[in-house]
Structures are given as structure tokens and as C-alpha cells.
Amino acid sequence: MRPDLHKALSELTKSDDFLQTSLTIKGRQLHFTYYTTLISHEQFHHDLLSIFQLANGELRDLQDLTALIPIESVQASSSLEDISRRLAQGAIFIQLAPRLDEGLIVDIADFKLGQRGYNDTENEYSVIGPKVGFVEHIDTNMTLLRRGLVTEKLIFEEHVIGSYSRTRVAIAYLDGVTNPQYIDTIRQRLADLDFDVIFDSSLLEQLVTDNSNSPFPLLLPSERLDRIMYAMLNGELALICDGSSVVITGPVNLFSFIVSPEDYYLPWILGSSFRLIRYFGVAFSLLAPSLYVAILTFHYTVIPRDLLGPIIESRTNVPFPPLLEVLFLEITIELLREAGSRLPTKVSQTLGIVGGIILGQAAVQAALTSNILLIIVSLSALASFTTPIFKMSNTIRFLRFPLILLASLWGGLGIMIGLMFILGHLLRLKSLGAPYLVPVYPFRGQDYSDSFIRSSLVLLSKRFSFKRPLSSTRYTIRKNKDIGDDYSNE
Amino acid sequence: MQHRVKDNYAISGYFVFFLIGVCQAAANVFNFQNHILEYAGQDAWQSILLMGLSLHLVLWMVYKMLGHPAQDIMDLHRTIFGKFLGNGFSLLLVGYFFIMALFYFRAYIEIVQVWVFPNLRTWAMAGLLTVMIYYVVSGGFRVVAGYSFFYIALTPMLLLLYFPIRQGDFHRLLPAFNHSLPDLLKGARCTSLIFFGLEALLVYFPFLKSPEKNAKWAHFALLFATFKYSAIIIVSLMYFSQGLLKHTLWPTLAMSKIIELSFFARFEYFYIFMWLLTIVPTVCISIWCCTRIMKRVAALNPRLSLPIILALLYVAALMFSEQTELAALERIVNTLGFYFVVGYIPLLFVIACFAARPASKAAE
Numbered sequence: 119m120r121p122d123l124h125k126a127l128s129e130l131t132k133s134d135d136f137l138q139t140s141l142t143i144k145g146r147q148l149h150f151t152y153y154t155t156l157i158s159h160e161q162f163h164h165d166l167l168s169i170f171q172l173a174n175g176e177l178r179d180l181q182d183l184t185a186l187i188p189i190e191s192v193q194a195s196s197s198l199e200d201i202s203r204r205l206a207q208g209a210i211f212i213q214l215a216p217r218l219d220e221g222l223i224v225d226i227a228d229f230k231l232g233q234r235g236y237n238d239t240e241n242e243y244s245v246i247g248p249k250v251g252f253v254e255h256i257d258t259n260m261t262l263l264r265r266g267l268v269t270e271k272l273i274f275e276e277h278v279i280g281s282y283s284r285t286r287v288a289i290a291y292l293d294g295v296t297n298p299q300y301i302d303t304i305r306q307r308l309a310d311l312d313f314d315v316i317f318d319s320s321l322l323e324q325l326v327t328d329n330s331n332s333p334f335p336l337l338l339p340s341e342r343l344d345r346i347m348y349a350m351l352n353g354e355l356a357l358i359c360d361g362s363s364v365v366i367t368g369p370v371n372l373f374s375f376i377v378s379p380e381d382y383y384l385p386w387i388l389g390s391s392f393r394l395i396r397y398f399g400v401a402f403s404l405l406a407p408s409l410y411v412a413i414l415t416f417h418y419t420v421i422p423r424d425l426l427g428p429i430i431e432s433r434t435n436v437p438f439p440p441l442l443e444v445l446f447l448e449i450t451i452e453l454l455r456e457a458g459s460r461l462p463t464k465v466s467q468t469l470g471i472v473g474g475i476i477l478g479q480a481a482v483q484a485a486l487t488s489n490i491l492l493i494i495v496s497l498s499a500l501a502s503f504t505t506p507i508f509k510m511s512n513t514i515r516f517l518r519f520p521l522i523l524l525a526s527l528w529g530g531l532g533i534m535i536g537l538m539f540i541l542g543h544l545l546r547l548k549s550l551g552a553p554y555l556v557p558v559y560p561f562r563g564q565d566y567s568d569s570f571i572r573s574s575l576v577l578l579s580k581r582f583s584f585k586r587p588l589s590s591t592r593y594t595i596r597k598n599k600d601i602g603d604d605y606s607n608e
Numbered sequence: 609m610q611h612r613v614k615d616n617y618a619i620s621g622y623f624v625f626f627l628i629g630v631c632q633a634a635a636n637v638f639n640f641q642n643h644i645l646e647y648a649g650q651d652a653w654q655s656i657l658l659m660g661l662s663l664h665l666v667l668w669m670v671y672k673m674l675g676h677p678a679q680d681i682m683d684l685h686r687t688i689f690g691k692f693l694g695n696g697f698s699l700l701l702v703g704y705f706f707i708m709a710l711f712y713f714r715a716y717i718e719i720v721q722v723w724v725f726p727n728l729r730t731w732a733m734a735g736l737l738t739v740m741i742y743y744v745v746s747g748g749f750r751v752v753a754g755y756s757f758f759y760i761a762l763t764p765m766l767l768l769l770y771f772p773i774r775q776g777d778f779h780r781l782l783p784a785f786n787h788s789l790p791d792l793l794k795g796a797r798c799t800s801l802i803f804f805g806l807e808a809l810l811v812y813f814p815f816l817k818s819p820e821k822n823a824k825w826a827h828f829a830l831l832f833a834t835f836k837y838s839a840i841i842i843v844s845l846m847y848f849s850q851g852l853l854k855h856t857l858w859p860t861l862a863m864s865k866i867i868e869l870s871f872f873a874r875f876e877y878f879y880i881f882m883w884l885l886t887i888v889p890t891v892c893i894s895i896w897c898c899t900r901i902m903k904r905v906a907a908l909n910p911r912l913s914l915p916i917i918l919a920l921l922y923v924a925a926l927m928f929s930e931q932t933e934l935a936a937l938e939r940i941v942n943t944l945g946f947y948f949v950v951g952y953i954p955l956l957f958v959i960a961c962f963a964a965r966p967a968s969k970a971a972e
Contacts, residue, residue: 416725420874528728531720534881538888539740545754546747559754560620 147215156208158228191225246383251341256360283315291355297586319359335509336549337368353587369552375510381572390571399501406498408525414440416529435485441526447495556584621822628829630756631805634890638858648795651787655795660834669957681810682904709894711941716887756889772863776846800946811897
């Protein structure tokens with residue numbers, strides 16, 4: 119006795135969008151089983167129903183049906199488990215009575231359903247350069263990458279993660295460039311994974327990262343197409359997760375988080391200086407508030423006499439110790455930032471004015487803080503926004519607080535102890551097994567051409583050696599003959 | 609014989625430059641001057657040159673002894689003295705490295721207490737530093753080595769010597785070559801403290817990739833230290849009169865007090881805080897050596913030995929309450945280190961030369 123799949127399917131779920139319809143075409147009864155919310159109805163009518171009705175021959179068995187259907191993803195199946203999984207992914211199951219123990223799975227899922235239509239890079243903006251970003255649909259993202267990297271070496275390797283979401287996750291890499299060691303690492307980590315629903319790639323990042331107890335991001339998330347392409351060209355692999363507009367890449371080092379794609383679109387002198395400004399921004403936003411606390415609490419003698427006057431003047435009416443003063447302002451700024459990122463865009467502009475200008479001015483007039491501190495704290499908040507990757511700017515924003523507390527405890531010594539802890543932590547971190555602090559430690563002299571500065575394209579023809587690419591040359595340098603300086607041509 | 613350490617735990621051979629360099633830049637930069645002065649006076653810089661240059665011979669011996677076939681001093685001890693006695697000697701080294709670590713650790717806390725926070729509780733600071741050392745050393749030798757790399761960022765501070773030079777008087781160095789050789793040698797003996805750090809090479813040698821090829825880096829480190837200390841002592845001799853220098857406890861720091869920029873004064877704070885970058889790695893290297901020796905000799909897992917050693921370090925650091933006790937410790941360390949580096953290593957070299965030959969013949 120063969121199982122009656124039609125009946126078994128009808129008991130599969132109680133959901134109302136689960137439909138089983140029957141049609142009689144040319145004297146044969148056809149059963150259709152599908153979720154109405156998942157399939158493309160247009161395809162259903164055009165490619166299935168009308169084809170069957172207009173067909174010349176008879177519909178004797180499933181082979182006849184398969185020959186008729188103008189869709190490549192047709193599969194005969196009799197396994198209930200397989201069918202229910204494919205149905206949940208947007209397939210339709212067709213049975214030809216009276217053979218109810220088997221049928222055809224036809225994939226007519228409507229992927230455009232529920233997808234946004236535009237893909238601007240809203241969170242990683244750049245003035246120069248393309249503004250194409252990823253969307254929440256993995257096939258679109260793969261298409262974008264495939265269009266950008268026109269080579270048969272671009273490999274997508276799909277996995278299914280999540281016991282409930284059954285999310286499609288693709289490892290993308292360039293064959294012959296990316297070191298297979300890293301691919302094996304990530305493959306192994308994905309295989310070992312057990313999780314229910316992957317909401318976003320940042321969740322996946324936490325699950326496959328080398329150290330989930332670190333404030334530092336160990337894989338680089340980005341929504342920019344050009345950035346991911348550049349990373350892959352340099353021998354990184356990318357992890358694309360269905361339902362997430364952010365693609366993560368690795369292995370990365372600490373310094374790749376300060377890099378902005380715009381550095382490469384500007385002339386190298388400008389690109390390098392703006393990158394240096396960003397490094398300064400990181401250092402400033404990390405250290406400025408804690409140095410203020412340290413100096414004004416313990417080491418006021420390090421301020422030269424001429425500078426001491428203005429500082430004392432601005433602090434004369436402030437009744438709090440520097441620590442409270444700094445914490446008050448820092449927390450205000452954090453509140454503003456947190457509120458600003460939760461509110462709708464139109465309201466948050468108002469918030470900026472209320473918070474930034476009115477609150478700050480009022481706080482100084484009420485003698486809750488000093489003018490100089492207001493400048494320092496707002497500058498350090500501003501500086502923390504220069505970090506191109508939001509996750510890293512969050513890290514820096516977080517690390518300021520332990521440093522401020524340590525500074526209030528032991529002054530400069532406390533700051534130094536905090537920094538040493540951070541340094542020790544950074545030295546221990548690894549991204550997909552590769553050290554996080556390269557090229558500084560372990561020292562890789564060649565890679566300095568694109569870490570603190572972005573040097574001329576002549577010097578960037580080699581891939582980063584610390585990413586251990588299988589082939590190190592990106593392009594060969596050929597000098598255009600008509601470019602020369604006037605002096606030697608005269 | 610022990611096999612070489614696996615490649616993914618090993619570090620590039622040239623890193624020996626930083627590993628030796630960081631130890632030789634530790635706390636004694638601030639106060640090495642007055643020891644030498646006693647014997648060598650204005651010719652103290654010659655003592656330093658003498659000591660520094662002769663230590664190249666010791667370094668050469670270390671590289672000669674190790675690598676074929678003995679990988680580290682524990683191997684060497686075992687082949688020369690037999691298993692039982694050899695292991696005993698190796699365990700004595702644990703004590704040596706521990707005292708070294710203790711000295712640098714406690715001396716730094718002392719500097720902070722004298723110069724910055726007179727009321728800082730030793731237990732609090734020692735506690736936090738111990739936690740930090742635990743965190744670094746438990747990361748393995750690669751992390752320790754990485755830590756020691758960053759002291760190189762302090763090298764530009766040598767340029768700040770320009771300020772005391774401007775104030776200094778060259779004539780204080782004269783008459784030069786005024787001291788007899790025995791006096792200079794006595795002075796050199798006192799300087800041995802500033803050159804410690806190369807003996808740890810005996811322990812971490814197998815962790816270096818292609819060590820023989822990179823022996824030059826060890827010599828560069830030594831040369832750099834010699835140059836650095838000679839420069840500092842010449843500047844101090846120019847800046848202070850000898851009578852004042854004799855009674856200044858931390859002359860290098862005292863010199864840095866005169867530097868003033870438009871936004872920053874009192875550079876000695878800056879010096880002291882930044883010096884954590886050399887102190888912590890130095891202590892870490894010594895502590896790591898302790899755990900390594902115990903692992904090789906007694907097969908004691910570092911997960912177990914590291915907390916014990918750090919607890920001992922912490923308790924021992926609390927024992928010192930007086931400046932005089934610390935000075936006594938410094939004298940002990942100085943004598944111990946001097947005889948270890950200048951006496952024991954050459955002795956071991958001579959014995960190894962005779963002992964290793966039959967062993968290698970037997971191996972053939």
C-alpha cells in the first residue's frame with residue numbers, strides 16, 4: 119500500500135494560507151498543493167494552468183507534465199519531508215490523480231514579494247563612488263557580486279543554517295586567490311553551528327567569530343558592494359546571509375575598520391591624509407575625555423602656566439569633580455545618539471538641535487559643566503563618527519568609559535593600564551585564525567602600503583600578504599607612454 | 609631531546625631584538641647612573657661601553673651553545689649534569705627569573721609611589737598589574753613577544769634628551785680617560801643590571817624561527833642598549849655635577865622635569881606612565897620563563913603554575929615597604945645577575961664545549 123501524499127499533506131499544517139486545489143483538465147484530475155503567500159500567482163496561471171489547458175497531447179503521467187512545464191526547477195518526489203520543506207520555500211506540488219503517492223515539485227516562489235526595491239548605501243555613505251548596496255535577498259546580492267566580478271573564479275558555496283529559519287548562507291570567494299585554509303575554517307564553523315533563526319548576518323557573525331567575548335568586531339560587516347568586492351579581490355572571503363543587507367568578510371585586521379572605500383576614489387595624497395585624520399579621530403575620541411579627567415583630577419601640574427588660566431576660569435563655578443562632569447556630558451551624548459538612532463529621521467533633526475545646542479549651552483550656563491569640557495566631549499563624539507564601520511565606532515564609544523573610570527582612579531597611570539589591557543586583548547584576538555594586529559604585529563613591512571596610509575596605486579598592485587592569498591599579484595603596472603613630465607619632454 | 613616548537617607557536621627570529629631590548633629598557637633606565645659614578649666618575653660611559661661590548665661575547669656563547677642539539681638551557685643542563693642534577697639546576701633558574709620579575713615589578717611601583725601618587729596602595733596597583741600579567745602570559749609566548757614589540761614606540765623619547773643637553777656643560781665630562789682600568793671594570797660590574805634580559809634567551813630560544821640566521825638582531829639589541837645607556841649617562845654627566853648626581857635617586861626623571869612645551873609640562877609623568885610599556889613585557893617575559901622551565905622540567909601545566917607564580921609575586925611585592933629594602937633587593941639582583949650572565953653562562957659554555965663533543969659523536 120503506497121502512502122497517500124495528498125491526504126498526508128492536508129494534515130501537514132492548520133495554516134489558512136496552505137491550499138490544496140483540484141482541477142480537471144482534459145479529463146484528468148490535477149491536485150495542487152501550495153502556500154498562497156509564497157508562490158507567484160502570475161507564474162502559476164501562465165506557466166502551469168494555461169500550459170496544461172492548451173497542451174496538445176494527453177496528460178497520461180508525470181513525464182508528460184514535466185515535458186510541458188516551461189520551468190527548469192521541476193523535480194519528481196515522493197518524500198513527505200522533502201515536499202514539506204520545499205513547499206515552505208515557495209514551491210508548488212502537483213499530483214496527477216489517481217497516482218497520489220508521488221508528484222512534481224515546481225519552484226515558482228515569488229522572491230520579489232516583500233523585498234525593498236532600492237539599494238542605497240544609507241549607513242555607509244560616501245560622497246564619491248557608487249552608492250550600490252546589498253539588499254535583504256541573497257539572490258540579488260549574489261547577482262550584484264557576479265556582475266561586479268566578471269570571472270568564473272567567483273565561487274558561491276551555499277549552506278543552510280538555522281533549524282527554524284533554514285536561512286541560506288553563501289560563502290563567496292575567488293578561487294585561486296582566497297586561502298583555502300580560511301574557507302575550511304568558516305565551513306567548519308558553519309557546519310558546527312546549531313541555531314534556530316538567523317535574523318541578520320551580524321547574528322551569524324557573532325556565532326562564527328573567533329572570540330565572542332570581545333568588544334571588537336572580528337569580521338567586517340558592510341553593506342557596500344564596492345567594499346566587499348575589494349575585500350574579496352584581496353583574498354578575503356565573504357559571508358552572504360539571506361534576509362540581511364549586510365555582508366561580512368574576513369579575515370580582517372584592526373586597521374581595515376578605519377578604511378573607507380572613498381580613500382581609493384580620491385588621489386592617494388588626499389586619501390592618505392583623510393585616513394590619518396580618521397586615525398587621529400579614533401585616538402582622540404578614545405583618549406580625550408579620560409585625559410581631561412586624569413589631568414584635572416591629578417596632574418594639573420602638566421598644564422603649562424599660560425594654559426592653566428583659561429581652564430581654571432571655565433571650571434570655577436562647576437561644583438562637581440571632573441569625573442562626574444565628564445560622565446554627565448558623555449551620558450547625555452550617548453542618550454542623544456541612542457535616541458537619534460531610534461527616532462524617525464524627521465524627528466531626529468529636531469532632537470539634534472534640542473540636544474546638541476540647547477542642552478549643551480544650558481548645561482554650561484547652569485554651571486554643570488565647563489566650556490572646555492563641552493568642547494572636548496563634543497569633539498570626541500564627532501571624532502567617533504569618523505570611523506567608517508559602525509560596529510567599530512560602537513567599540514570605541516564603549517571603550518571610553520572604562521578609560522574614564524580608570525583615569526578618575528589613578529590618573530595617567532590608570533589610562534595607561536587601560537590601554538595596556540586593550541593592547542593585550544588585541545594581541546590575543548584572531549580573525550578566522552589570522553592575527554588581528556597585523557601588519558604591526560606580526561610585522562609585515564609590505565602591507566604598510568595600505569594600512570595607515572593609502573599609497574599610490576603603483577604600490578598597491580600586490581595583495582596584502584597577511585591574508586595569505588594564493589596569488590599575490592592583483593595587476594601589473596604599465597606606464598602610459600604619453601604621461602610624462604614636461605621637463606623631461608622639453 | 610626536545611623537538612622544535614611547532615611553527616604556529618614560534619615567532620620570527622628577528623623578534624629577539626625586541627625581546628632582549630625591552631628587558632634592557634626596563635626600570636633601571638631611570639636610576640642606573642649613581643651606581644657607576646662611584647667608581648668611574650666622569651668616565652662612566654666607558655664602563656658602559658666596556659660592559660656592553662663584552663656582553664656580545666656572552667651572547668655569542670648563548671647562540672653557540674643552543675640549537676645543536678640542545679634547544680634550551682633545560683636540555684643543556686640535562687645533557688651536562690644528568691637528569692636529576694640538571695633538572696635541579698633548571699629549577700634554580702625559576703628562582704632567578706622570579707627574583708628578576710619581582711625586582712622590575714616592585715621597582716616600578718616604587719617609582720610611581722615616589723613620583724606620582726605617594727598614597728597609592730601597593731596592594732591595589734600590584735593586584736591590577738598582576739591581573740594584566742596573567743592575561744598576557746596566559747595568551748602564550750606569541751602574545752608576550754607581541755607585547756614586548758610596542759616598547760619600540762618609546763624610542764623617539766631619546767630625542768627629548770636634547771633639552772638637558774642644551775642645559776648641560778660639556779666640560780663636566782673632562783678630564784676624560786682619567787680612571788684606571790680596575791676602576792672602570794668595577795664600574796662596569798655595577799652596570800650589569802642594565803643589560804639583563806639576554807639570559808631569558810636561554811629559555812625561549814626554541815620559539816625563534818631560524819635563530820642562527822637572526823643572531824645579528826640579538827647583537828643589535830645589545831648594541832642599541834649600549835648606545836642608549838652611554839648617551840643617557842653622558843647627558844646626565846653633562847647636566848648634573850657629579851656631587852649632585854650621586855645623591856639624585858632617579859636622575860633620568862629629574863632631567864626630564866625641565867622639558868616644557870606650550871601645551872604640556874612635567875614630562876616625567878609622561879615617562880613614568882609610558883614606561884609601563886616596557887615594565888609589563890619585561891615582567892611577563894620573566895614570568896613566562898618561570899612557567900616554561902617548570903613545564904619542561906616538572907611537566908607542570910602552565911594553567912596551574914602561572915597562577916601560583918603570580919600569587920607568589922603579588923605576596924612578595926607586598927613585603928617591601930621601605931626604600932632601603934628595595935635597594936637591598938637591587939643589590940642582590942645585581943650580584944646574582946652579574947654572576948649568572950658573566951660567570952655561569954661562560955662556564956656552561958666551556959663545559960658544553962667539552963661535554964657536547966662526545967655526545968654528538970655518540971649520536972653519529
